[in-house]
Amino acid sequence: MQRFLLFATTLYALPILRPLAQAIRARGGDVGWFVATPLLAYLKSGERPLRDLAAVNAFAPGAVFSASNWVPYFFPGLKVQVFHGFNVEKRAPERGHFRIRGLFDLYCTQGPATTGPFQTLAARHRHFAVVETGWPKLDPLFSAQGHDTLDLRPADGRRVCMYAPTFTDGLSSARSLYDEIARQVASGERYWLLTLHPKCEPDIVARYRALGGPNARFLEATDLVDMMRAADILVSDTSSVVSEFVVQEKPVVTFRNRAPKPHMIDVSAADQLEAALRIAESPGRQYRDDVRAWAEQIHPYRDGRSSERVLAATTEFEARWARQLAPKPRNFLRNLKGRLRYHRWVEQAVSE
Known part of the structure; x- marks a missing residue:
């Protein structure tokens, strides 16, 4: 598994995913980006955008890392949730941070406060795995190679x-x-x-x-x-x-x-x-x-290596959990909404 797709729908997702991209490249892997059309202008030199499903299929990622609440179910590869933020209790648990949408194979949690609840949900739903890794976004916060402020x-x-x-x-x-x-x-x-x-x-x-x-x-x-x-x-x-x-x-x-x-x-x-x-x-x-x-x-991790732990959990998924998990639930309405959102982005990108 050497090709990885980074999926972002909002501007604040980019600093979550960029440490992952750096860790992937350090391991000799290949990185592609699929982002909402308005974010294309914020991609940096060397961040390769994949503009449609055909490009994503040709890239053939082994895993898709999402810093959003959703991910296109029809993209190839393992679907990994890396979260767009911490749980701040804006909504009831079943509507907020702990809402299970049936889209992800692996949840990479940030610390004990979220790992326990997601493990309980995993035992109930049986179609995804949970690994505590820390949050990629915070790697630069603690890394010796962090930015000069x-x-x-x-x-x-x-x-x-x-x-x-x-x-x-x-x-x-x-x-x-x-x-x-x-x-x-x-x-x-x-x-x-x-x-x-x-x-x-x-x-x-x-x-x-x-x-x-x-x-x-x-x-x-x-x-x-x-x-x-x-x-x-x-x-x-x-x-x-x-x-x-x-x-x-x-x-x-x-x-x-x-x-x-x-x-x-x-x-x-x-x-x-x-x-x-x-x-x-x-x-x-x-x-x-x-x-x-x-x-x-x-988030007990202060070593700046959460991205590496996410990649390790993703690499180990097939051997450790894949055969134990139940099929993800079918949700016609959610899948239809995902298709429509994807097509709006692609059409907007083409028109620009």
Whole structure:
């Protein structure tokens, strides 16, 4: 199994899959990309796009790695779920992170907090396997070959705050916190790294982008890992970036989190943000212990080698699990929707 297909539907999936691509190439493997048409412009030199099913079939991948909730069932190869984020309890378990759609052969989980529930589901459904590998996206966060983030920190040594809200209606803090974030940026006491989810409304993106200057910088979602490495404190809401940031054992301030936990300094009003930042700058021992405990539950791996573990689990699938699993369920409606989505992408790519 030397050919692998990387499947992405959103911009934030690219930094999840790129560490996998690097690990595949390091092993002498071949990598192809099948992405939603708007993402084609974001592929880098050397990232080979496969534009339609004929190209995918000719490439004949041994496995397809998906950083989405779905994957085209008609693509050849093992279907491997590598997840587009952590479980942040935005929805009920059966509708959110632990929803089983009958599309994947292998789930590569991020840590004990998700491995156990997926193993329980695997025993119930019997048509997929589960292996705890860690999350490829975080490899650069801990790798010695990680990106240089010095240019994201101000030369004057100010603390760096990162702001990264979710886009989900009713959970996003982007509008509620704008005035306070703008006030914080204007004060210049701290340096701010700002980013918004690619699905956020263009008007609010423009407002935050306009805050860039001597006290702040706006970056795209593809730069999230660099931002997390550079920042001292995260400000967010009910976004999976909270968990991504916490695995570094750094403090997080959340705004009206849907399921607040001890590792979060949660606030309910914008005028409470300054006090929360003061706490984050000098956290007590209990809070530091809570952050460390949560990090161990969601992602205990600090070696930057999760992509290698994903590839090892994929390579071992045939020998260890394939013959033990039941056939995946047939779902006519879901498969039809997948076909229609695929055809829209291909038609859009051809028209462009």
